[in-house]
Amino acid sequence: MGPTVEAVQAMGWERPSPVQMAAVPIMNARRDGLFASATGSGKTGSFGLGIACVVDASVPHLQAVVLAPTRELSAQTSDVLSSLGLKVAHLKKRGTGCTKGNVLVTTPLTVANAITAGGVDLSHVVCVVLDEADRLLDDQFAQQTDVVLGGCPAQACRLLFSATLRDDVVMAAETFLRDPISVVVGNPHGSTRAVRQELSYVGEERHKIYTLKKLLAGAIAPPVLVFCSTQARVLAVYKAMADVAVPIGFLHGSRTPQQRQKTIDELRRGEIWVLLTTNLLARGIDIPGVSLVVNFDLPPSGIEYTHTVGRTGRQKEGRAVTLFTDEDGPLLRPIATAARLAGSDVPAWMFNISTMGRRKRKEVSQHHRVRDTLPGEDALMASRKAGTKRPFHASHSHSVIMPISNEALAEGEVPPAKRKAKKGKGKGKKKKAKKAE
Known part of the structure; x- marks a missing residue:
């Protein structure tokens, strides 16, 4: 042998x-x-x-x-x-x-x-x-x-x-x-049928973060891959997801080969549950057991969509969710076509969203738009509107999941957050000091 x-x-x-x-x-x-x-x-x-x-x-x-x-x-x-x-x-x-x-x-x-x-x-x-x-x-x-x-x-x-x-x-x-x-x-133009593909209409760009948080707030089995269109988008989403109670990492082409390999190894070992990335991982890289893929930004073509979706559904059935807004209308048709060819149930209106009038688009958005709040936020917002003060609980706060390293800051990848000075403080002290003089 x-x-x-x-x-x-x-x-x-x-x-x-x-x-x-x-x-x-x-x-x-x-x-x-x-x-x-x-x-x-x-x-x-x-x-x-x-x-x-x-x-x-x-x-x-x-x-x-x-x-x-x-x-x-x-x-x-x-x-x-x-x-x-x-x-x-x-x-x-x-x-x-x-x-x-x-x-x-x-x-x-x-x-x-x-x-x-x-x-x-x-x-x-x-x-x-x-x-x-x-x-x-x-x-x-x-x-x-x-x-x-x-x-x-x-x-x-x-x-x-x-x-x-x-x-x-x-x-x-x-x-x-x-x-x-x-x-x-199989189908040379489509993705695998082992992936349950969903096209999620979020109406406006600002709803994407809420939608992603709701996806991750449910029962998820790591690892999860989230694809963004650019490096800047990866970093912006990473910062916006700092209050999500699962370990999150990021990866893009500007990181050194050693940094990229370290991040991939951490994902494979389960130290990172959710990885935000560009299309760097859309081609060929085998991350075993990916349960969920999220296209945070609409892929530029049906071909790229096929590759991002293909990161899941390899050893078992997977799920892929693609977020799109009103502005994505002209690019949606090839994505919807690829999903339909793979056996997904794609509503007919998604093929015509770019030609819809304002009234029709508003009607569609009322039925499909994602709500702006996460589970548990409704009561908090209602209490704030009513002027009710809620006691602080440690469980309501979240620290940054993966602190940005000094190395990353030195590379200029993630600028440190700036604290806003409270109005009226500092300036008043200076004026009083001048009067005293």
Whole structure:
């Protein structure tokens, strides 16, 4: 029994998934391929097992290259391939060299720089894998990906894996794939049906925080991922959620690789229950057992929506809630379409919200708008209006869940809160002092 078989059994893989059954024979035959399969369907295992079939461990050269759009995904993939018995190589700093190994897993920019610096030899590569291919072929990575493909032998087989299949990705792939075999598992344009998807109309932007707090106030099973559109939004939501009685963390692209990995490890260990992030974690990163995904901001496209929603529903049924406002109307249709294709019940009015008149929109908002208060706040507000003084209880106060570190403050990520000076104090003392003089 070979080491790969033992490794597969040790990882608890009892039977191959549909995409694995298709990909491994194609890779073993050294054919080019384009694979579209939902998140959590076993794509990493597909090309990992396929690479194990084509790599000769007795040859002391790089024989396979796996490209991923983020450092986190490449690190996770490296761990999986190492567990399968493959020897993974690592590039040295600034691309000056490469450690010994048969497989290189990295980002396009890192290996492209190493090629330019002459720090890596790809002349013996027999297999190139593009994981999250739709990202690697977009404007951000396309040029770097071309450099890597050009640095590999022309006869090397090229395999593209993605959760979604767009026409522009197929057209781009046709420029460098040779007579490829295309494999589509499930719906290539939609997300998994194992996720209960909800589109939640909140009317106005200010209602989002209330809605998120209500979601987290219920019975939730960590970990929970909350996606925001920008780094600034992540930090703003993090500060606004300081009174929520669950441990919350945040993650975005400007944090150092060490900080990002530390946060992910804390999430996996259960030290963080809710993680606020940008689309950094929307691609490929496997956080086991995610029970709930919240799109705090509407994703910019149906493709991105599919990837954020795909962070849950992997080992068990998951739930995804997407918040949207009146201003999101023009962007809602592709999101609603993706949710409907995945089997969710999407009301017809959501497809027409951008064309609704003011009266109709008001009518809809009266039926679907989220209330402005959280459980227990109604009585407090009523007592305040009536002038009733309530005794202070410690249980009514909440400290900051995860104090901002001095390191974060030094980086300027989260500015310290400014205390407002009470009117009339301080100035009066100065005036009295002047009169006394």
